Amino acid sequence: MEAVRTDFTGYEGQYVAIDARTGRIVLANEDLLALLEEVKGHDHVSVRGRVPYADEPLYHFGLG
Amino acid sequence: MADTPPLPWLYPYREDAQSLRLGQPVYRPFVYVSLAYGDQSVWNLDGLIDTGADAVLASSLLAVPLGIDLDDNEGEQDHGVGGRVLTARYKTVGLHLHPSDSSQGTYIEWEAQVGFVESWHSDGLVLLGSVGFLDEFTVTASRFAQAVAVEDRDAFDERFGTVLSA
Numbered sequence: 001m002e003a004v005r006t007d008f009t010g011y012e013g014q015y016v017a018i019d020a021r022t023g024r025i026v027l028a029n030e031d032l033l034a035l036l037e038e039v040k041g042h043d044h045v046s047v048r049g050r051v052p053y054a055d056e057p058l059y060h061f062g063l064g
Numbered sequence: 065m066a067d068t069p070p071l072p073w074l075y076p077y078r079e080d081a082q083s084l085r086l087g088q089p090v091y092r093p094f095v096y097v098s099l100a101y102g103d104q105s106v107w108n109l110d111g112l113i114d115t116g117a118d119a120v121l122a123s124s125l126l127a128v129p130l131g132i133d134l135d136d137n138e139g140e141q142d143h144g145v146g147g148r149v150l151t152a153r154y155k156t157v158g159l160h161l162h163p164s165d166s167s168q169g170t171y172i173e174w175e176a177q178v179g180f181v182e183s184w185h186s187d188g189l190v191l192l193g194s195v196g197f198l199d200e201f202t203v204t205a206s207r208f209a210q211a212v213a214v215e216d217r218d219a220f221d222e223r224f225g226t227v228l229s230a
Contacts, residue, residue: 001211003077003091015188016081017108020096020166023078032125032188039108046096046108046166049186051081 011051020044068170072215075164077207078110082186093205093212096166097190099178100158101130107168109190111161113203113212117193118143120159120176121152123184130157134180141179145191152179159196161214174200 004023008016015035017027021044029035032050039045077091097111099122106129109122121143127134137153144150157178160171176196192198202219205212221227 001074001076001209003210004079005089006079006081008079008081011081018110020164032123033128035188036106036108036129042108043168044166046110047188048081048094048110049188 006048008051012053013051015047015050017042017045017047020046068172069163071172071201072213072219073161073163075212075214077210077212091207091210093203095192095212095214096162096164097192098160098162098168098171099126099130099190100160100173101132101155104129104131105158106130107160108166109188111190111192111197113192113197113205115194115198115203115205117191118195119152119154119179119193120196121145121150121179121181121184121191121193123186123188124153124180124182125184127155127180132157132180137180138177143179143181145181148185150181150183152181154179161201176200 006023011028014028014030015032016025017039019026027038075095078094080090080092083090093113094110097109098107106126132155134153137155139154141152142149143152154177158175160173162171201217202215
């Protein structure tokens with residue numbers, strides 16, 4: 001398989017919803033709860049999270 | 065619910081907006097999950113599989129549309145996440161796993177305690193750790209294949225035999 005790329009440019013500071021089939025951002029909003037309302041009825045779309053600004057620290061997950 | 069295709073379900077690795085490594089994009093094993101509580105649900109969330117995580121964690125913001133009162137929780141626990149110490153308030157909710165096209169009508173469901181965390185730095189994400197996810201499925205991740213496979217939880221024993229501690 002090939003990893004799915006997404007161009008997050010221009011969406012900094014916003015929560016984004018991505019089409020799972022293409023990797024393309026289809027919805028964005030600075031308010032997560034508003035975005036969750038917007039994605040209702042959009043099949044094949046998932047909410048990824050907030051796109052950081054370039055000067056924000058990068059967080060890495062993992063509890064291990 | 066649509067007919068659920070049999071496991072394994074395969075998911076390509078996906079680019080993470082949160083991270084760069086040496087200036088290059090980071091690809092991670094994301095799957096698609098929904099949360100449900102009572103007659104409320106939050107669909108279409110990206111779940112990050114994390115074998116280093118003890119539990120399933122999510123933003124406390126998600127408790128709002130689910131109608132969960134986090135003051136009425138099943139326990140609190142501090143976790144170290146991303147270099148910070150965060151307090152998770154646990155509540156048992158329904159989880160749905162969707163296939164790689166994120167089809168809402170197709171899912172496998174189970175229940176687990178989810179730790180809801182304030183100030184989650186990526187509020188849309190659900191962190192899928194050991195208790196609540198990796199005890200429900202056998203997960204095989206390959207950065208070489210750039211994909212993750214989710215199978216029945218018995219698949220590991222069927223493939224390798226039951227591993228007993230020494």
